[in-house]
Amino acid sequence: xxxxxxxxxxxxxxxxxxxxxxxxxxxxxxxxxxxxxxxxxxxxxxxxxxxxxxxxxxxxxxxxxxxxxxxxxxxxxxxxxxxxxxxxxxxxxxxxxxxxxxxxxxxxxxxxxxxxxxxxxxxxxxxxxxxxxxxxxxxxxxxxxxxxxxxxxxxxxxxxxxxxxxxxxxxxxxxxxxxxxxxxxxxxxxxxxxxxxxxxxxxxxxxxxxxxxxxxxxxxxxxxxxxxxxxxxxxxxxxxxxxxxxxxxxxxxxxxxxxxxxxxxxxxxxxxxxxxxxxxxxxxxxxxxxxxxxxxxxxxxxxxxxxxxxxxxxxxxxxxxxxxxxxxxxxxxxx
Amino acid sequence: xxxxxxxxxxxxxxxxxxxxxxxxxxxxxxxxxxxxxxxxxxxxxxxxxxxxxxxxxxxxxxxxxxxxxxxxxxxxxxxxxxxxxxxxxxxxxxxxxxxxxxxxxxxxxxxxxxxxxxxxxxxxxxxxxxxxxxxxxxxxxxxxxxxxxxxxxxxxxxxxxxxxxxxxxxxxxxxxxxxxxxxxxxxxxxxxxxxxxxxxxxxxxxxxxxxxxxxxxxxxxxxxxxxxxxxxxxxxxxxxxxxxxxxxxxxxxxxxxxxxxxxxxxxxxxxxxxxxxxxxxxxxxxxxxxxxxxxxxxxxxxxxxxxxxxxxxxxxxxx
Numbered sequence: 209x210x211x212x213x214x215x216x217x218x219x220x221x222x223x224x225x226x227x228x229x230x231x232x233x234x235x236x237x238x239x240x241x242x243x244x245x246x247x248x249x250x251x252x253x254x255x256x257x258x259x260x261x262x263x264x265x266x267x268x269x270x271x272x273x274x275x276x277x278x279x280x281x282x283x284x285x286x287x288x289x290x291x292x293x294x295x296x297x298x299x300x301x302x303x304x305x306x307x308x309x310x311x312x313x314x315x316x317x318x319x320x321x322x323x324x325x326x327x328x329x330x331x332x333x334x335x336x337x338x339x340x341x342x343x344x345x346x347x348x349x350x351x352x353x354x355x356x357x358x359x360x361x362x363x364x365x366x367x368x369x370x371x372x373x374x375x376x377x378x379x380x381x382x383x384x385x386x387x388x389x390x391x392x393x394x395x396x397x398x399x400x401x402x403x404x405x406x407x408x409x410x411x412x413x414x415x416x417x418x419x420x421x422x423x424x425x426x427x428x429x430x431x432x433x434x435x436x437x438x439x440x441x442x443x444x445x446x447x448x449x450x451x452x453x454x455x456x457x458x459x460x461x462x463x464x465x466x467x468x469x470x471x472x473x474x475x476x477x478x479x480x481x482x483x484x485x486x487x488x489x490x491x492x493x494x495x496x497x498x499x500x501x502x503x504x505x506x507x508x509x510x511x512x513x514x515x516x517x518x519x520x521x522x523x524x525x526x527x528x529x530x531x532x533x534x535x536x537x538x539x540x541x542x543x
Numbered sequence: 544x545x546x547x548x549x550x551x552x553x554x555x556x557x558x559x560x561x562x563x564x565x566x567x568x569x570x571x572x573x574x575x576x577x578x579x580x581x582x583x584x585x586x587x588x589x590x591x592x593x594x595x596x597x598x599x600x601x602x603x604x605x606x607x608x609x610x611x612x613x614x615x616x617x618x619x620x621x622x623x624x625x626x627x628x629x630x631x632x633x634x635x636x637x638x639x640x641x642x643x644x645x646x647x648x649x650x651x652x653x654x655x656x657x658x659x660x661x662x663x664x665x666x667x668x669x670x671x672x673x674x675x676x677x678x679x680x681x682x683x684x685x686x687x688x689x690x691x692x693x694x695x696x697x698x699x700x701x702x703x704x705x706x707x708x709x710x711x712x713x714x715x716x717x718x719x720x721x722x723x724x725x726x727x728x729x730x731x732x733x734x735x736x737x738x739x740x741x742x743x744x745x746x747x748x749x750x751x752x753x754x755x756x757x758x759x760x761x762x763x764x765x766x767x768x769x770x771x772x773x774x775x776x777x778x779x780x781x782x783x784x785x786x787x788x789x790x791x792x793x794x795x796x797x798x799x800x801x802x803x804x805x806x807x808x809x810x811x812x813x814x815x816x817x818x819x820x821x822x823x824x825x826x827x828x829x830x831x832x833x834x835x836x837x838x839x840x841x842x843x844x845x846x847x848x849x850x851x852x853x854x855x856x857x858x859x860x861x862x
Binding site: 419440441450451535 | 769780855
């Protein structure tokens with residue numbers, strides 16, 4: 209059984225990714241650590257708690273950084289809640305879910321991560337779905353322990369694509385200093401996979417898919433269909449797309465089934481930390497121009513159909529996947 | 544060019560309502576009246592639904608006439624399982640009825656005589672009103688310029704039985720009288736072509752995002768229809784038969800061939816349309832359809848303020 213920590217800022221796409229982890233019997237979620245990003249830390253913490261509660265699990269939620277790395281270190285206000293209404297008012301669209309307060313731990317996210325890694329050296333995979341602030345803080349606090357992380361799978365960045373600016377992706381732009389710390393310091397000891405926009409945008413989960421979940425996916429499918437309404441609206445408004453890119457879900461499923469990526473580069477990655485127009489851009493040296501030490505695994509191509517099948521089987525099981533494959537994916541043009 | 548005079552004989556009905564929207568918002572027709580028959584819902588509910596639609600698009604001046612309440616010889620079976628209790632997907636439950644006092648059959652009789660060879664009749668429900676008109680005056684339908692009928696199937700299964708389509712199955716006697724006596728220019732749009740008109744969840748979402756009152760209405764009334772198509776046929780999306788007839792009149796997108804058509808009145812083949820393809824046939828039966836063009840026409844005419852977004856979605860292949 210693989211042991212994971214999910215570091216996250218839910219967020220609608222985070223929530224769906226966490227659901228996929230709960231559904232997987234081969235994965236043990238050791239804890240969920242929250243971070244500010246898509247929403248402020250109070251919201252992301254309680255949203256993480258809501259998903260754990262929904263699964264009636266005993267997986268605890270550990271509250272983490274309230275802001276970006278520099279602001280936390282210097283104890284000042286900084287980036288807290290900058291994603292606007294993309295994820296709805298509270299971060300989970302318009303759905304109302306309960307949060308079982310007993311799942312909210314007193315232990316800080318950074319301490320939980322370090323303690324868990326020390327207890328299970330070379331066994332813990334960390335899936336990061338938000339800004340890398342908690343991971344950077346943990347590295348600063350106890351670098352030697354963090355070298356014992358088995359792997360990190362991080363949603364963020366982009367090689368040729370941005371979303372918050374023409375060149376920067378939201379998570380990495382939110383806290384570029386943390387990105388630099390994580391890859392530059394840890395990348396040579398621990399395999400870190402950067403799941404960026406180049407990969408995530410290769411699969412649009414359109415309304416045919418979401419409607420299929422609604423019709424076939426039972427209570428969970430209805431929940432996802434409802435939860436994604438605000439997200440769909442924002443993709444229409446800002447991207448003129450009918451459908452959504454569920455970045456975090458791809459990160460989680462790529463962790464479970466790396467075969468969805470047909471091409472993964474091993475390269476040097478740096479992040480623009482200066483406060484200029486390229487702030488937050490993550491630069492991946494695919495052609496090894498700089499000749500610097502390789503510190504990141506970067507998938508650039510995704511097998512679209514395989515990913516969709518894994519998405520449906522991960523969330524809803526084999527039977528629904530089979531039905532989806534026959535009735536939607538492979539149907540093509542209706543006669 | 545003068546707009547063609549049309550009468551819309553309908554049983555609204557979700558797809559009938561979409562046909563009405565296309566006919567009324569395209570501004571291509573001089574709509575003399577909406578006449579109602581019993582079909583998807585009964586005449587009274589159908590009249591309320593037509594009233595709702597006219598209120599929605601602010602075209603209160605279009606008169607609505609109620610027609611024959613029951614099939615000619617057999618018990619009436621509605622299609623509320625497909626269209627919802629109110630016939631409009633249970634989204635609104637509108638309760639006002641603006642229909643006229645005059646009976647639809649009398650109105651059509653009078654109007655066809657007033658404008659001989661000028662009127663196109665769109666018959667999108669069971670053919671009860673048409674048959675009653677023939678019973679009243681066997682020659683009157685020959686005064687229509689053309690009659691465009693949605694119903695029947697021949698090379699594809701029916702939707703009410705393996706061989707029968709609902710409109711003909713609901714009142715097979717009326718359908719038989721119609722095809723046995725009609726002499727005017729008749730175009731029959733069967734399930735063979737309408738099955739292709741699949742309004743997908745992606746299209747439905749685009750319509751919602753267009754953000755007008757009409758788009759919300761279309762989104763709302765089709766919810767039930769989508770659920771039904773999934774439960775009944777394992778089809779993702781809903782088949783919208785009736786607007787095809789209107790779109791084809793706006794721009795020819797359906798091909799036809801000549802045929803003789805007869806309808807089975809009872810037994811296990813009740814309502815089956817027996818189509819005898821024959822160059823000497825007396826009517827035109829649909830053969831194929833340009834479905835992409837249908838949706839371009841439908842979206843661009845009904846949501847003409849959003850043409851840019853609609854064209855962008857076609858270009859991106861999202862709809």
